[in-house]
Amino acid sequence: MENPIDLPVSKKKVKPNRKSSLWGQVLGRLLKKKIALVGLGFLIFIFLFSFIGPFFSPYVHLGVDPTKVNQAPSAAHWLGTDKLGRDVLTRLMLAGRISLTVGLGAMVMSVTIGALLGILAGYYRGIVDQIVMRIADILMTLPGIPLLFIMAAVMSEWKVPTEHRLYIVMLMLSLVGWPGLARLVRSQVLSLRERQFIQATDALGLRDRRKLLNHLLPNIVPLLIVSGTLSIGGAILSESTLSYFGLGVVPPEASWGNMITSANSLIDFQKRPWLWIPPGLAIFMTVISINLLGDGLRDAIDPNMKRR
């Protein structure tokens, strides 16, 4: 058959190449970033430490032990014990569970809310945009920490059971966290909707649901991953702050924040550094690892945007 338009395509079978997918490339670039990998490595370690670690601790079920109060670190208690005789290392692990869960949970909720509302506002513009963004503006004018304090105080007033407080803290953090993300997503969608490939979906007459979920969402996922990762750090910090003031996760539940509360007492601060240095270090290391990983991810996902 005479076919003048046949391209000189190679006829040999090309096997599907993993590297060819955009995510494969992102992974490849991420693996070249040493600092991001250090962050990732520490995060994996802290996750294993918090979630698997307690299974290896002999003190998990013992809790309070009046005979072993305020002991310095020893072979039996690697990080000593607190004023109720609880093993600090074990509490550090259990606190990690809660702090990481709160961080992750708050991130997932605020990313979900922020992305959804941001896409809707950016794509539909008009009245939807006005309503969503004005609510976001109002939430952003409220100072975050005092707002959290008030909400936490209300929570205490209503006598919320201690094991449920952690979920309420998550909710509060995501309520404060979504407006910034919604703005970010909205601005991204505003620029995307003018791109030709989104106009092409109009020409094809696709349903709105498909336009939003199959065409817009995949293009903001990189943004969501990066800002989501970075926001985990912020959420962990806010949770620690709240718990430090006794308003977030309260004893007997442990969180890194409420463990640092022991630094309030001068004698603990001066004589028993094993009570407050480990949780402080855990917060510091976790947040900085998250930020390193987030930065690395940003560079890996969008190599053209390299700042520096």
Place this chain on the structure above:
Amino acid sequence: MSGALPLIEVKNLKKYYGESANIFKRNPSVVKAVDGVSFTIHQGETFGLVGESGSGKSTIGKSVLRLSSITSGEVLYNGQNLHGLSKDEMRTLRPKIQFIFQDPYSSLNPRIRIGDAIGEALLDHGLCSKSEVRQKVLEVLEICGLATHHIDRFPHEFSGGQRQRIGIARAIILQPDFIVADEPVSALDVSIQAQIINLFSKLQKEKQITFLFISHDLSVVEHLCSRIGVLYLGTMMELASRDDLYSNPLHPYTKALLSAVPIPDPTLKRERIILKGDIPNPADPPKGCKFHTRCPFATDICRAEVPEFREIEPEHFVACHLV
């Protein structure tokens, strides 16, 4: 050609950008991108629209498919005014009228595999079942000169010419009866242009699709189109069949354009009509005939009165006082 049924009728299409005068704005800054354009496209023909940048070609193309709103006028497709339909009615019509974009790089979503990109509209409109999609995508890939193993690749793995083929495949899989091609070859280099143009001729012959072909390249238009309209500053200057227009151009602007088409013959001597200056600012178009500022034959009447778009010869329309 005139005996064929009209598929698309564009009546007095106007598209203005910017604000008109109101209590807050003393000076209206209206850009008349398209200012009263009318033409008819018959079933099965390819209508060419030429003009320099800023003449409103692409705006017309988008308005004809209701991809952008219009200020006034009508676009009739099989007698229905597209700009008067509801959103749902428009959606059900979409597969029948398709658009091919100018820039093959930005018209494909970088995160969607091309098999999905081509097939998704079929699924979305319920035109075929999930199990048949792949087969149909493979068929159009073959028609458009792409290999079957391309189906699972991402757009960034293709060259410009291949991407334009993907854009064409995405349009023809819906079996449209009308396609607007908005400068489909101008972003490609010349050797690839020829391949894409050949693909268009093949589609004309085999699929009987009606095209509105927008271009600034007169030799491309000559190759593909049966009737041609010449635009200048949002107004139709001349409209004629291809043979008429190329052998007997009547409007001075058309003559100037045709004299600028390169002919690969170094011994050929010919008279070039060189237009001076740029296309005038569409926000402040010249009075009278819009072309008079650059027309070598302009007279007083050209500066004062807007020429009527008249049928000088059968099927040959010109807007010029001097013809």
